[in-house]
Amino acid sequence: MTSLKNKKIGLAMTGSHCTLSNILPQVEKLKEAGAELFPIFSETVQSVDTRFGPASQWQNRMAAISGKQPWQTIVEVEPIGPQKLLDLLLIAPCTGNTMAKLAGGIVDAVVLMAAKAQLRNQKPVLLFVSTNDGLGLNAKNLALLMNTKHIYLVPFGQDDPQEKPNSLVSNPDLILPAAAAALQGRQLQPVIICYKK
Numbered sequence: 001m002t003s004l005k006n007k008k009i010g011l012a013m014t015g016s017h018c019t020l021s022n023i024l025p026q027v028e029k030l031k032e033a034g035a036e037l038f039p040i041f042s043e044t045v046q047s048v049d050t051r052f053g054p055a056s057q058w059q060n061r062m063a064a065i066s067g068k069q070p071w072q073t074i075v076e077v078e079p080i081g082p083q084k085l086l087d088l089l090l091i092a093p094c095t096g097n098t099m100a101k102l103a104g105g106i107v108d109a110v111v112l113m114a115a116k117a118q119l120r121n122q123k124p125v126l127l128f129v130s131t132n133d134g135l136g137l138n139a140k141n142l143a144l145l146m147n148t149k150h151i152y153l154v155p156f157g158q159d160d161p162q163e164k165p166n167s168l169v170s171n172p173d174l175i176l177p178a179a180a181a182a183l184q185g186r187q188l189q190p191v192i193i194c195y196k197k
Contacts (some may be wrong), residue, residue, distance in 0.1 A: 002180045005034035009179065010077075010086045010118070011066070012111040014081075016028040016093035016130035017052040021168065023128065024093050024144075027065055033176060037066035039088065042111045046072050074113045079118035088183055090117040090197030092154070096131030103141035104146060118152055123187065124182040127155045128175065134168030142168070146191070154180040156161040157195030163193045172196075 007121040009030060013020065031037055041061045047055055063069055071077050080086055091098065091111060098111060107116045115125050127145065131138055135158070145151050155178065156169035171193060 002033055002176055004030060004176075004180065004183070005073060007035045007087045007126070007183060008038065008085060009035045009041055010038045010080065010089040010114060011062075012040040012042070012091045012114050013045045013058065013070075014042040014063070014091065014093055014095045014098045015048065015109055016050075017045075018190045019093045019128075019130045019172075020045075020052065020058055020174045022129045023175070024061055024065065026092075026172045029063055029176050030179065035179075037068070038109060039063070039068060039070035040067050040077055040114050041070040041072050043109060046070065071114075072110060073146050074110050077110055077114040078117060080114055081120040084120055084121055084123075088179055089114055089122065089123070090128065090175070090179060091115065092126065092128030092170075093130035094127040096133050096141075099127070099129070099131065099138055099145060100141045103144045103161045111122065124150055124152055124185070126154060126179055126182045128170040128172075131168050132164055132167045134166060136149055136166035140165075152187050153177065153191055154178040155188060155191050155193045157193045159195045 156170040159169040178188040
């Protein structure tokens with residue numbers, strides 16, 4: 001098994017609520033591999049109840065896995081930069097909105113501040129793509145991020161090419177190997193995969 005012993009990993013969750021339940025078992029694998037987890041919740045994940053579950057459910061489950069309450073404000077995540085708190089920041093899921101703002105250098109929310117703070121230290125940010133417009137309006141942002149230093153991607157593909165041809169989702173099973181690769185300064189390949197549910 002891949003070892004992440006003593007690695008400090010920030011896990012930032014944004015509002016692709018339909019993928020949260022698929023990501024949490026992989027978060028447990030990060031913990032089992034020895035990582036110390038620092039959860040970070042976007043404003044949407046911390047406050048919006050959806051058909052996929054109430055906001056409190058995600059907070060309780062993440063606290064149980066990580067042993068920590070999620071950081072939920074810009075003030076809480078800003079020290080990631082000056083205090084060099086993380087070895088890796090994983091944004092999972094990373095919505096199209098978050099991708100677009102990250103690509104545009106916009107820092108107006110907690111997850112974006114966490115990413116800015118991590119990149120300030122020239123340390124890896126790993127994106128778990130989950131967006132209905134990855135091959136639409138967000139394609140340019142995805143391409144820009146793929147070519148940005150210190151940004152890596154969990155390999156992704158079209159999750160429903162017939163009904164949602166622009167939709168892209170990363171493969172949850174590849175979170176652990178993608179994290180290990182990013183910590184070594186490598187992009188896990190192939191980055192574009194045939195997606196299987």
